[in-house]
Amino acid sequence: MTARVFVARDSSAVSVGADEVAQAIATQAARSAQAVEIVRTGSRGLMWLEPLVEVQTPQGRVAYGPVRVQDVAGLFASGFLRGARHALAHGPTEQIAYLAHQERRTFARVGRIDPLSLDEYLAHGGYTGLRRALALGADAAVQTVVDSGLRGRGGAAFPTGIKWKTVLDQTSATKYVVCNADEGDSGTFCDRMLLEGDPFALIEGMTIAGVSVGARDGYVYVRSEYPSAEATLAGAIAAARAGGFLGADVAGSGQRFDLQVRRGAGAYICGEETSLLESLEGKRGMVRFRPPLPAVQGLFGKPTLINNVITLATVPSIFSEGAQAYRDFGVGRSRGTSPFQLAGNIRRAGLVEKAFGVTLRELLYEFGGGSASGRPIRAVQIGGPLGAYVPESQFDTAMDYEALAAKGAMLGHGGIVAFDDTANLAQMARFAMEFCALESCGKCTPCRIGSTRAVELIDRIRARPDDPAQVDLLHELCETMSEGSLCALGGMAPAPVRSVLKHFPGDFGLTLPSAGVPA
Amino acid sequence: MAPDGVVDAAIARHADRPGGLLPLLHEIQDRLGYVPSEFVGRIAKALRLSVAEVHGVIGFYHHFRRTAPGRHVVRICLAEACQSMGSRALLEHACKTTGTDLHGTTADGALTLEPVYCLGNCACSPAVLVDDKLVGRVDAQRFDAIVQSCRRGA
Numbered sequence: 001m002t003a004r005v006f007v008a009r010d011s012s013a014v015s016v017g018a019d020e021v022a023q024a025i026a027t028q029a030a031r032s033a034q035a036v037e038i039v040r041t042g043s044r045g046l047m048w049l050e051p052l053v054e055v056q057t058p059q060g061r062v063a064y065g066p067v068r069v070q071d072v073a074g075l076f077a078s079g080f081l082r083g084a085r086h087a088l089a090h091g092p093t094e095q096i097a098y099l100a101h102q103e104r105r106t107f108a109r110v111g112r113i114d115p116l117s118l119d120e121y122l123a124h125g126g127y128t129g130l131r132r133a134l135a136l137g138a139d140a141a142v143q144t145v146v147d148s149g150l151r152g153r154g155g156a157a158f159p160t161g162i163k164w165k166t167v168l169d170q171t172s173a174t175k176y177v178v179c180n181a182d183e184g185d186s187g188t189f190c191d192r193m194l195l196e197g198d199p200f201a202l203i204e205g206m207t208i209a210g211v212s213v214g215a216r217d218g219y220v221y222v223r224s225e226y227p228s229a230e231a232t233l234a235g236a237i238a239a240a241r242a243g244g245f246l247g248a249d250v251a252g253s254g255q256r257f258d259l260q261v262r263r264g265a266g267a268y269i270c271g272e273e274t275s276l277l278e279s280l281e282g283k284r285g286m287v288r289f290r291p292p293l294p295a296v297q298g299l300f301g302k303p304t305l306i307n308n309v310i311t312l313a314t315v316p317s318i319f320s321e322g323a324q325a326y327r328d329f330g331v332g333r334s335r336g337t338s339p340f341q342l343a344g345n346i347r348r349a350g351l352v353e354k355a356f357g358v359t360l361r362e363l364l365y366e367f368g369g370g371s372a373s374g375r376p377i378r379a380v381q382i383g384g385p386l387g388a389y390v391p392e393s394q395f396d397t398a399m400d401y402e403a404l405a406a407k408g409a410m411l412g413h414g415g416i417v418a419f420d421d422t423a424n425l426a427q428m429a430r431f432a433m434e435f436c437a438l439e440s441c442g443k444c445t446p447c448r449i450g451s452t453r454a455v456e457l458i459d460r461i462r463a464r465p466d467d468p469a470q471v472d473l474l475h476e477l478c479e480t481m482s483e484g485s486l487c488a489l490g491g492m493a494p495a496p497v498r499s500v501l502k503h504f505p506g507d508f509g510l511t512l513p514s515a516g517v518p519a
Numbered sequence: 520m521a522p523d524g525v526v527d528a529a530i531a532r533h534a535d536r537p538g539g540l541l542p543l544l545h546e547i548q549d550r551l552g553y554v555p556s557e558f559v560g561r562i563a564k565a566l567r568l569s570v571a572e573v574h575g576v577i578g579f580y581h582h583f584r585r586t587a588p589g590r591h592v593v594r595i596c597l598a599e600a601c602q603s604m605g606s607r608a609l610l611e612h613a614c615k616t617t618g619t620d621l622h623g624t625t626a627d628g629a630l631t632l633e634p635v636y637c638l639g640n641c642a643c644s645p646a647v648l649v650d651d652k653l654v655g656r657v658d659a660q661r662f663d664a665i666v667q668s669c670r671r672g673a
Contacts, residue, residue: 012640015655047642184637186598192639224545224582225594225638227651262538263545265580268636282540282566284579300537343641344603350642372604381599385636415641417600428599435636441579 010043042197044111045351110197129316147323149335154308170303185384187415199236205312331357334400383412386492388499447490465509600641
C-alpha cells in the first residue's frame with residue numbers, strides 16, 4: 001500500500017528546509033523500496049515545528065517535526081510511515097494542543113490540502129459558498145455579509161458589508177473588485193499563508209464579491225516580497241478558469257468575473273487602499289484625498305470594492321455555513337475569528353485562528369510558550385510597525401478591536417511581535433519613525449517632514465535625557481502627525497513612540513513616565 | 520535577448536494594458552536585473568507618458584533598480600520581528616563578511632546586499648531573501664553559507 005506523506009510547500013516551511021526534507025523522503029523511500037506519495041500542502045501554521053512531516057494513518061494524520069534531512073533515515077527505520085513512535089513524533093496532528101485549541105474557519109483547509117488542486121478544494125466544501133450567493137441574488141448576498149458582522153481584517157476594521165452595499169448601490173456599468181495582498185506589517189504572514197495554502201478560498205471570495213456587487217473584473221495586488229505566493233495564486237487562478245469558476249460564465253451562472261494578479265514593488269504605503277489603487281493604475285503610490293471613497297470612485301475612476309485577503313477569503317465560509325454561524329464567534333462588535341500571528345522572539349511562533357476575545361496572555365504563553373530566548377517577554381508590538389508597544393501589565397487585555405483601542409493599541413492585521421528584556425524599546429521607537437520616513441509617500445507634510453524631525457528629536461533625547469523641552473516637543477510633534485496626516489502611516493507612526501515614552505521611559509534615559517500621553 | 524529586445528517585448532506586451540507601467544517595469548527588471556535609464560524615453564513614448572513620470576515611478580518604488588546588481592540579490596529583513604531575533608547583529612555580520620554596505624555590491628560581483636522590510640517569515644526570524652528564495656532562522660553560519668553559494672554559483 002502506498003503511504004501518504006504531507007510536507008508543506010509554504011515558503012516559510014521551505015525557508016527552513018521543507019524541500020530538502022521532501023526530497024530526502026523520496027530518496028529514502030526509493031532506496032528502501034517503499035511506495036510513498038508525497039503531497040505538498042500549505043503550512044499548518046505550527047512554524048516552530050517546520051519542516052513538519054505528516055503521515056496518513058487509519059487514525060488520521062500523525063505529525064513529526066521539526067525534521068532535518070539527517071533525521072529522515074531514522075524516521076524510516078522507526079516505521080514512521082505507519083505512524084510509529086519517534087523522538088520527533090507529536091501524535092495526531094489535530095490533537096496537538098496548539099492546533100486543537102484553535103477555531104479554524106478561514107484557515108480550515110490550509111495545511112490539509114494541495115493548494116493547487118481544484119478537485120481537493122471542491123471535495124473540502126469549496127464553491128458551496130458561491131452557489132449559495134448566486135442563489136440568493138445580489139441584494140440578499142450583500143445583506144448576508146452585513147449580517148455576519150465581518151469587519152475588514154487588513155487593519156482598519158471597517159464593516160465589510162457596508163462597503164459591499166456602497167459599491168452595490170453605485171449605478172456605474174463598470175465596477176472592480178480589488179484584493180489588497182500587500183501584507184507589509186512586520187509580524188504578519190497570514191495573507192501569505194492563505195495565498196500559498198488555500199488560494200481558491202480567496203478566488204471564491206472575490207468571485208462572490210464580484211457577482212454580488214456587480215463587478216466583472218478583479219485585481220489581486222500581491223507584494224513583490226512574496227514571489228511564491230504570487231506564483232501559487234497565478235496557478236490557482238488558471239485552474240479556476242479552466243474549471244469554469246472564472247471567466248465569461250462563472251459556475252454556469254451566465255455572469256462574467258475574471259481575475260488578474262498585479263505585483264507591487266516594495267512600497268509599504270501601497271498597503272493603504274488609495275495608494276494601492278494609484279499603484280494599480282501604474283503610478284507612484286501616492287495616497288488620495290477622501291472623499292470620494294474608493295467604493296464610489298476607485299480604480300480607474302470606477303466604483304471599487306477593495307478588501308484584504310483574509311476578509312475576502314472568509315466570505316465563502318460565511319455563505320456556506322451562514323452569517324449567524326460566523327457571528328456566533330467573537331465578542332462585542334468584534335464578530336467571528338481572527339488569525340493571530342505569533343512572531344519574533346516567541347517559542348512557539350505561528351498562526352492561531354481564534355474567536356475575538358482571547359487574551360494576549362493566553363496567546364503569548366498558552367499558545368506561544370513564552371519567549372524563544374527563555375528570557376521574560378518585556379513587550380509586544382501588535383498590529384505592525386505603526387502599533388503600540390504593549391507592556392506585560394496589559395497582557396490580560398482581550399484581543400478585540402475595541403478593548404485594544406481602549407489601551408491605545410490596535411489589532412491591525414493581527415501580528416504580535418514579542419521582545420524579551422534585552423530589547424531597547426527607545427531604539428524600536430526610533431525605528432518606527434525611521435521606517436515612516438523611508439516609506440512616506442510624501443503627499444502630506446506631517447508625515448513627510450515630521451517623521452525625520454522625530455528621528456532627530458529621539459536621538460537628541462537619548463543623548464541628553466535631562467532636557468524636558470525636547471520631550472515636550474516630541475509629544476507635540478506626535479500630536480501634529482496623528483491629527484494632521486492624510487493616512488494611517490503618518491497618523492499612527494506616533495503610536496509606538498508614545499507607548500514607549502509612557503511605559504518604558506527608562507529606555508530613553510528618562511526617569512519618569514512622560515506626561516501628556518493619552519491613556 | 521539583447522536589452523533592446525527585452526524592452527521592446529515588454530512594451531509590446533504591456534503598453535496597452537490599463538495600468539501597464541508597473542508590469543512593464545517588472546518584466547524588464549526580471550530579465551535584465553534592473554531598468555536601464557537609457558530606455559526610459561522609449562517606455563514613456565510608448566505609454567504616452569512624460570519621461571519625468573516614468574522616472575518618478577521607478578524612483579518611488581524600492582524594488583526597482585537603475586543600476587545593475589550583482590549576480591545575486593540578498594535582501595536582509597530589518598523589520599521588527601526579525602530585529603527581535605537579532606537581525607541588526609546579522610546585518611553587521613553580513614556587511615563585515617561581504618565587505619560591502621547595504622545597497623552595495625561585493626567586489627567580485629557575486630551579490631548585492633539590500634534591506635527589506637518584512638518577508639512574511641516572521642515566525643522563522645531572522646529572514647533573508649536570496650533572489651526569489653526565502654531563507655529562515657538565519658544565523659551568522661547560515662548567512663555565510665548563503666554567501667558561499669552566491670560566490671560559487673554563476
